[in-house]
Amino acid sequence: METNEQPASQPLGVAAIGYAFMGKAHSQAWRNVAAYFDVPAVEQKVLVGRDAEQVAEAAARYGWKESATDWREVIARDDVHIVDICAPGWLHAEIAIAALEAGKHVLVEKPLANSLPESERMVAAAASARARGVVSMVGFNYRRVPALAYAKQLIAAGRIGAVREVRASYLQDWLADEGAPMTWRLRKETAGSGALGDIASHAIDQVQYLTGDTVTEVSGRLHTFVAQRPGPGGPEEVTVDDAAWATLSLASGAVASVEVSRVATGRKNSLRIEVYGSEGALAFDLERLGELEFLDATAPAEEQGFRRIVVTEPGHPYAGAWWPQGHMIGWEHTFTHQIRDFLEAIREGSAPSPSFEEGLQVQRVLGAIEESAAAKSSTVHL
Amino acid sequence: METNEQPASQPLGVAAIGYAFMGKAHSQAWRNVAAYFDVPAVEQKVLVGRDAEQVAEAAARYGWKESATDWREVIARDDVHIVDICAPGWLHAEIAIAALEAGKHVLVEKPLANSLPESERMVAAAASARARGVVSMVGFNYRRVPALAYAKQLIAAGRIGAVREVRASYLQDWLADEGAPMTWRLRKETAGSGALGDIASHAIDQVQYLTGDTVTEVSGRLHTFVAQRPGPGGPEEVTVDDAAWATLSLASGAVASVEVSRVATGRKNSLRIEVYGSEGALAFDLERLGELEFLDATAPAEEQGFRRIVVTEPGHPYAGAWWPQGHMIGWEHTFTHQIRDFLEAIREGSAPSPSFEEGLQVQRVLGAIEESAAAKSSTVHL
Amino acid sequence: METNEQPASQPLGVAAIGYAFMGKAHSQAWRNVAAYFDVPAVEQKVLVGRDAEQVAEAAARYGWKESATDWREVIARDDVHIVDICAPGWLHAEIAIAALEAGKHVLVEKPLANSLPESERMVAAAASARARGVVSMVGFNYRRVPALAYAKQLIAAGRIGAVREVRASYLQDWLADEGAPMTWRLRKETAGSGALGDIASHAIDQVQYLTGDTVTEVSGRLHTFVAQRPGPGGPEEVTVDDAAWATLSLASGAVASVEVSRVATGRKNSLRIEVYGSEGALAFDLERLGELEFLDATAPAEEQGFRRIVVTEPGHPYAGAWWPQGHMIGWEHTFTHQIRDFLEAIREGSAPSPSFEEGLQVQRVLGAIEESAAAKSSTVHL
Amino acid sequence: METNEQPASQPLGVAAIGYAFMGKAHSQAWRNVAAYFDVPAVEQKVLVGRDAEQVAEAAARYGWKESATDWREVIARDDVHIVDICAPGWLHAEIAIAALEAGKHVLVEKPLANSLPESERMVAAAASARARGVVSMVGFNYRRVPALAYAKQLIAAGRIGAVREVRASYLQDWLADEGAPMTWRLRKETAGSGALGDIASHAIDQVQYLTGDTVTEVSGRLHTFVAQRPGPGGPEEVTVDDAAWATLSLASGAVASVEVSRVATGRKNSLRIEVYGSEGALAFDLERLGELEFLDATAPAEEQGFRRIVVTEPGHPYAGAWWPQGHMIGWEHTFTHQIRDFLEAIREGSAPSPSFEEGLQVQRVLGAIEESAAAKSSTVHL
The missing domain is CATH 3.40.50.720 (NAD(P)-binding Rossmann-like Domain)
Structure with a gap:
């Protein structure tokens, strides 16, 4: 059929x-x-x-x-x-x-x-x-964290003006211990890449998702801090990156920095994103996924400050389906929201986002970072 | 049967x-x-x-x-x-x-x-x-928030020494707006009491749960900031409290303060608890329910500080069943944990906590606060 | 002369x-x-x-x-x-x-x-x-912390509407250690009182200063957690309070809670104040004295959040005299500002605030707390 | 003479x-x-x-x-x-x-x-x-912020193990407004460079100071977001950078990232530094200059967390000279400490740090970043 x-x-x-x-x-x-x-x-x-x-x-x-x-x-x-x-x-x-x-x-x-x-x-x-x-x-x-979906709405509505700088980092520490054992995730042939593909992919997707913009060139670097790890038969070579850095140019003229690591001791699952625009700014940390920080630079200077929005109001994306204000939902419901949107697209016969094309575009950015890293961080155009 | x-x-x-x-x-x-x-x-x-x-x-x-x-x-x-x-x-x-x-x-x-x-x-x-x-x-x-269950473990293990002071507050703002309509929750005959029974009950249960201690006397106060609210046929009298305050003596000699409110503008669901002991301290806020702050006063003075523990390690209460480190679970799973413990007790034929006796004891504390409030805050023994 | x-x-x-x-x-x-x-x-x-x-x-x-x-x-x-x-x-x-x-x-x-x-x-x-x-x-x-002076301005300008609740606490831990020695500060005849006079006085002054309101009745409690301390010739009796709690009625109908302690392990000098009004709220902590948190409840619900204002803008009280934005001044300059205002009053021939009358009024509130504490926390009118 | x-x-x-x-x-x-x-x-x-x-x-x-x-x-x-x-x-x-x-x-x-x-x-x-x-x-x-001097002590004492990653950013927003006027600071001939020389110099000095390590190669990028600004006679060309990014290799094998900006809306004076080692981590923000965050990864996993150390204990660098615990000093006293150390060196006849050689070394790193930026971010060896 x-x-x-x-x-x-x-x-x-x-x-x-x-x-x-x-x-x-x-x-x-x-x-x-x-x-x-x-x-x-x-x-x-x-x-x-x-x-x-x-x-x-x-x-x-x-x-x-x-x-x-x-x-x-x-x-x-x-x-x-x-x-x-x-x-x-x-x-x-x-x-x-x-x-x-x-x-x-x-x-x-x-x-x-x-x-x-x-x-x-x-x-x-x-x-x-x-x-x-x-x-x-x-x-x-x-993309289905309510705070990030709301951040996108604020940006799209012009609440932070023209985006200039994005800072995206995704820091974990599950490989900080040198004694953590070898796995398929640490071999290039099975994993493709390390922190780059696993978590920089999220960071880069967010940069493009939040701004509605597209990466046009990159300079990147990869590094493996712990080059050998214990395998069943003795030490084995780690052939993927533990950490990656990149600077990204976006089509609009904005610039984004990305830093990801699996050896950032003490950071458990910290996807942090800061977006600086001409009229405001936003900040987010996945370790506090129910909150979004928003600064409105059009307010009087004395009254400006990053405000901690608890993203559980009925009017926030997805939030109305859950519990009353201030009752946090967990990480897992990013998937619940994803399936909700996927099913909605099936019902409507529409094309849900992120499409495979968008997934491919992220892969291209990752590939360009690898290419730049192999060429002494020299800028690579997409 | x-x-x-x-x-x-x-x-x-x-x-x-x-x-x-x-x-x-x-x-x-x-x-x-x-x-x-x-x-x-x-x-x-x-x-x-x-x-x-x-x-x-x-x-x-x-x-x-x-x-x-x-x-x-x-x-x-x-x-x-x-x-x-x-x-x-x-x-x-x-x-x-x-x-x-x-x-x-x-x-x-x-x-x-x-x-x-x-x-x-x-x-x-x-x-x-x-x-x-x-x-x-x-x-x-x-009681089934992992951070609070872990707090109880730390206290029971003596990590903060002898408990001296507990500060418990539960602040919400869903009645901050004077135009919020009359409901059955605001009538004494249907609701029993207002913020006192609804949220001070949680705060008082936590005080006793965390410390393993028992309230022996109380001084309390109740207040209704918005005395009338719109009903279908015009303004109606609010007959329960919007906010409540209490000072509690515990059997051990510790003292706890409790403050709860439904008109604390900007606080969505903020159950905050601080516990000060002779050798350490703990702090928690339900608006950041995946975190516990712990200070170890036996460390050198220069190294002391409230540490933000992300309570998602496999060794933390309940946490091992869920996701990897740093992946937060939501408010709703306090109920999942509750049912897990309830079912475990059924399997074991044991008596789960909190028992009806414990529930009654909290009711007695609430009753004593009402009694004290009616007597110019004069201390009431339980 | x-x-x-x-x-x-x-x-x-x-x-x-x-x-x-x-x-x-x-x-x-x-x-x-x-x-x-x-x-x-x-x-x-x-x-x-x-x-x-x-x-x-x-x-x-x-x-x-x-x-x-x-x-x-x-x-x-x-x-x-x-x-x-x-x-x-x-x-x-x-x-x-x-x-x-x-x-x-x-x-x-x-x-x-x-x-x-x-x-x-x-x-x-x-x-x-x-x-x-x-x-x-x-x-x-x-009163001369720029953030608190600015808080007063915001309240006076109606930015948080009618004040309903104030939460004021002043927590320190220099007496948390039972071995801390006896001093004149711990004897009633030399010190008058303990935490009450020393730090509750600040908290109570702030309650009245920020709101422009007056305490009319109080319920209070005093407690000494460490009743004996080492003196040169052996253990001596501590005759003042280590900690104090009070609930205050204000003339406007607002209610304030006060909690102070010298045994709050881990809190070094934490004067915290939260003010909840019908249209907004404010929060402050002396351990972060350059910041004020402000929530504007007249904004759309989705955009509300406590904003962290760095109180170093030229338009903030006293701040223009110092350094560029974001360059924090220290605790000591509360005194510099105090003397600036004192000298200004001398130049102008005006009566500076707080006057001796205001100081006396705070003393009366402290006295009423002592009286209430001695009468099982029963409410005392001023 | x-x-x-x-x-x-x-x-x-x-x-x-x-x-x-x-x-x-x-x-x-x-x-x-x-x-x-x-x-x-x-x-x-x-x-x-x-x-x-x-x-x-x-x-x-x-x-x-x-x-x-x-x-x-x-x-x-x-x-x-x-x-x-x-x-x-x-x-x-x-x-x-x-x-x-x-x-x-x-x-x-x-x-x-x-x-x-x-x-x-x-x-x-x-x-x-x-x-x-x-x-x-x-x-x-x-270098004379007590929290940063203490961070250096902790690193030197091995409390975070071998340093792997450093994240240093210095974000300001005084040029976020496009209407901010032209000044000598925005012309290459008078200022040398923009954010790079002014604030990246601080960030780079900190990277080397804290780790006791030396930059050996860099990849960098410079950008001017607002290319023209109003002068007395009409728009003038800005000839220095508004923002800069760099990745730095250190002699030990550690990697540092640096990002600085004068258009980071909402950040007033935010020098943030994070140091990740094999056994711990540190974090600092100049907007909270009295605090240092420290994570000790040798503690049991359940007890780990970034602890907020209030750097005002007598045993903290410089702190004993000032006020009791918890009484914050301001930004200006970094200069007071600097002169204290300078005078101490004069008294002892010793060579104070940072020496002119150290200042030159930072200049060389800045120069290499400019060189790399001019060569499509390609890595430059020092």
């Missing part, structure tokens, strides 16, 4: 592929979205993973009706209308393209893929599927 | 009574608890409410198999093993006592009841049921 | 009495005031203390031309026009009255005196002197 | 050149240093400036005995032993070299000079003078 039709009275069947960290997070979103938002009816049909026993257990725990080990069989099922890909990056292209060709709506976790060629093929498949009414989306979940 | 047995292979059937704010919050906990914690299997059997159509819609939305309008019929069902009471306070006693007598495990939202006599009857029913293996618990959900 | 005339071409001669903590702070103000503000010329004539050698050394260090040990001789000098009293509280009345009678302008550190009768005699002397053009002032220096 | 001797009983005579912002700040330091620190006796002899009337007024206001307009005459005076240069950068070399040759101890404001050749001549003059017992120092005053 190449089209994605089901009787209006039937819920959309969902298959999710992957049951690790992201699978757990996406599952909670599917399990809860309809309790808070008016969305098309969905059913958590099947969770797919390689280990039959483990995936069965995860399926039971996370609310899926069935489990399976062969994703090809699953995307062939008539009662599956949506495929949610939480598998590692090197599998994204193959699964996504197959699912789109099978007429399934596809949500794929970021990064879109580990390589540019794969990403480009995915974009082509998504464009072709879109013509047939099939919806696709890449999962930059932080 | 007076005992609460079911085949081990069968899930525990749950009935929840009430589908407003608390019903929505409790429902999410029932829906999600098993995805994160190893608990006895449960089934969301039936949601009970007065309006048949509305409760049916809520049941569908919140994951309940059925809905019903007669709670008496529901607690008589053999496939219902747990009754979760989210109805208004004036109904607590009647439902809880009936459910306990029917051999159902009972979780009741705070406050235990609107009056002391009702609370006392509930305590008696719970004690009698406990002898038959029936579990009961009152829902002071903030 | 009973009048206080000097040739216009001559600087005003200043004598300061006391060279300990407050003497050091006042000295810096006299030494620096003219570098920042346009004030009548002054000369640091003489520093007075009991120990001839020590006062001579202090005089040299702090910029005084001479030192002396007999304050009576000093206030009799024709070249002394201003007497600044930094001696302990039990000496205030005698010196101040003598100086005023000698026609000297008098600045006296808070508290005005240790007893109400002394304070009343000082008020009478100040009133009589005022008729002769002699200026008097009591030193509640925190 | 080529040596710098004076009778032990005589105070050191000081001449300051320049009476604008820096002159005012340095004057306060000379006026107050002896009130807090045990330093050799000094006398504020003469203030030098170009406008006779204005400098006379400034001298009177700031505590100088005399004023003068010809710095050459002043440095020739026998009663002048110290020359403090607060004049604009293009005058530094000429005055400093002349003063050193005249045997005067020299303190020169940063930057050492506007050009590398000038800086190198100054270094040579200082080396030559040092051999004759003449002391020289460049004024990177932020």
Whole structure:
């Protein structure tokens, strides 16, 4: 079947592929979205993973009706209308393209893929599927933090004037300890890159999302602070970056800086973003994800100051669906919001954002940073 | 049936009574608890409410198999093993006592009841049921904020020495606007009291929970800043307090202050607690519920400072079940944790805390504050 | 000489009495005031203390031309026009009255005196002197924190609407250690009271200063957590309070809470004030004395938040005299501003605030708190 | 006279050149240093400036005995032993070299000079003078913020392990407004550079000071957001940078990022520094200059958190000279401490830090950033 039709009275069947960290997070979103938002009816049909026993257990725990080990069989099922890909990056292209060709709506976790060629093929498949009414989306979940969605609204409404500088950093410390063991995430062949692809991708997506602007050139640097880590048979070489730095030119003339690290001791999950405009400024930290700081520079000088907005008012993005003012929601609901918007696009037949094209564009910026880093940080045009 | 047995292979059937704010919050906990914690299997059997159509819609939305309008019929069902009471306070006693007598495990939202006599009857029913293996618990959900549970651990481990002073405040602003309309919450006959019962109850429970101590005497004051509010037929008299203040003596010799308000402009849901001991101190604010501030006064003076602990480490209470470090969970999961502990007690046949006795003790403190307030703040012994 | 005339071409001669903590702070103000503000010329004539050698050394260090040990001789000098009293509280009345009678302008550190009768005699002397053009002032220096002076402006301009609640606390920890030795500050006969007179006086002055309102009744409590402290000959009894709590009614109908402590582990000098009005709110902490938090509740709900104003703009009170924006001044310059205003009043022949009457009023509130504390916290009318 | 001797009983005579912002700040330091620190006796002899009337007024206001307009005459005076240069950068070399040759101890404001050749001549003059017992120092005053001096101590003591990453930013907003007028600071020929020389110099000095490490290579970028500004005769071209970015390699293998701006709306004077080591981390913001954040990663994971140290304990650098704990000092006293250390070096005959060599080294880093910026951010070795 190449089209994605089901009787209006039937819920959309969902298959999710992957049951690790992201699978757990996406599952909670599917399990809860309809309790808070008016969305098309969905059913958590099947969770797919390689280990039959483990995936069965995860399926039971996370609310899926069935489990399976062969994703090809699953995307062939008539009662599956949506495929949610939480598998590692090197599998994204193959699964996504197959699912789109099978007429399934596809949500794929970021990064879109580990390589540019794969990403480009995915974009082509998504464009072709879109013509047939099939919806696709890449999962930059932080776009659905209410505080960041509200920041975008403020910028779009001109509340900080013309954007000049953006400072984006994403600091973690789970590799600060030299004794932290080797994993597939620290090998170039499996992970593609290190902090760059994993977390700089989020930072760069935010820079473009918040400003509605596009990166046109970059200067970058990569560094591996801990070059060897213990493996089962002794020390192994780390072949990806622990940290990355970049300066980005945006089409509007704005300049953004990006710094990401997995060895920033004491920072657990700190995506910080500051945006400075000609008439105001914004600041955000993911470790306080319910808050947005806003400075209105058109107020009298004496009254200016960064105000801490608790982003839980009914009028804030997504917030009205949840609890009364001041009752914070958690990190996981960035995924709930993502699925809400994905389902809304399916209902409306519209193209949700971020599209695969947007995912590819982020990949291109990451690639340019790698290219610059390999060329003594010399500026690279996109 | 007076005992609460079911085949081990069968899930525990749950009935929840009430589908407003608390019903929505409790429902999410029932829906999600098993995805994160190893608990006895449960089934969301039936949601009970007065309006048949509305409760049916809520049941569908919140994951309940059925809905019903007669709670008496529901607690008589053999496939219902747990009754979760989210109805208004004036109904607590009647439902809880009936459910306990029917051999159902009972979780009741705070406050235990609107009056002391009702609370006392509930305590008696719970004690009698406990002898038959029936579990009961009152829902002071903030005990299950990981940061506060961790604070209790630090205090119990002696990390701040002997507690001397506690400062507890709970500030909200939803009544700051004089034009906010009259509701049942603002009438003494329906609400019992205002900010006192609603939020001072949480503050007082925390004072006793964190310190493991007991209030022995109080001086209190109540005040209504906005004495009339618009009703459907014109201005109506507000007969409960907008704000309350109290000084509490604890059995150990410590002193606690409590201040609560519904007119504290700009404070959305700010339960703040500071605990000062002979060797350290702690500070918490519900508007930043993922953080705990801890000062260790046994460190060299130069190195002392309130440290902001992001309470998301695997070793922190409840936190290991969730996401990696630095990924915050929301307010709603205080309820998920509450149900986890409630189910654990059912499995173990133990008596969960806070018990009805503890709920009654908080009511007695609230009553003493009212008594003191009526007597020019003169100290009242409990 | 009973009048206080000097040739216009001559600087005003200043004598300061006391060279300990407050003497050091006042000295810096006299030494620096003219570098920042346009004030009548002054000369640091003489520093007075009991120990001839020590006062001579202090005089040299702090910029005084001479030192002396007999304050009576000093206030009799024709070249002394201003007497600044930094001696302990039990000496205030005698010196101040003598100086005023000698026609000297008098600045006296808070508290005005240790007893109400002394304070009343000082008020009478100040009133009589005022008729002769002699200026008097009591030193509640925190009125001259730019952030608090600006807070008062905002309140007076109606920016937070009608004030309803004030929360004032002053927390220190220099007595948290049980081994901290006995001093005159811990004996009732020398100190009058403990935390109450020393720091609650500041908190209460701020409540009245910021709101422009007057305390009409109080309920209070005093407590001594560490009842014995090591003296030279063994343990001695502490006869003043370590901590105090009060609830204050204000003439307007507003209610203020006050909590002060010298055993609040980890709080070094934390005078915190929150003011909640019908249309906004303010918050301040002396440990961040260059900042004021302001919430404007007339903004759209989505845009509301406590804004952190860095109070260093040219348009902020006193700030224009100092450094460019964002360059913080220190605690000591509350005294510099105080002397600036005192000198300005001398130049203008006006009556500076806080007057001795205002100092007496604070003493009366403190007295009422003691009275209430002795009567089981029962409310006392002023 | 080529040596710098004076009778032990005589105070050191000081001449300051320049009476604008820096002159005012340095004057306060000379006026107050002896009130807090045990330093050799000094006398504020003469203030030098170009406008006779204005400098006379400034001298009177700031505590100088005399004023003068010809710095050459002043440095020739026998009663002048110290020359403090607060004049604009293009005058530094000429005055400093002349003063050193005249045997005067020299303190020169940063930057050492506007050009590398000038800086190198100054270094040579200082080396030559040092051999004759003449002391020289460049004024990177932020080294004397107690919190930063304490940060250096913690790093040197190994409390954060091996430093890996440093994040340094200095954000201001005084040029955020496009209408802010043209000044000499915005022309390359007078100012040398813009934000780079003015504030990145501070950030870079801190990176090297705190870590005790040396920059070995840089990649940089400069940008001018507002290219024209109103002059008296119409729009004029801004020929210096508004903002600068750099990535720095340090000899140890650590990497530092630097970002500075004069158009960062809402940031008044925010020098922020974060240092991440293998066993801990530090964070500082000049807008809260009395605080240092410290995270000790050797503590149990559950107890880790950035602790806010109020740097006012007697054991903290410089702090013991001032007020009791929690009583903050202001920005200006970075200069007081600088002069304390300068005078101490004169007394001891030691070489104070930062030396002219250190000032030159910072100039070289700035030069390399300009070179890299001109070469598409390509890495430049020092």
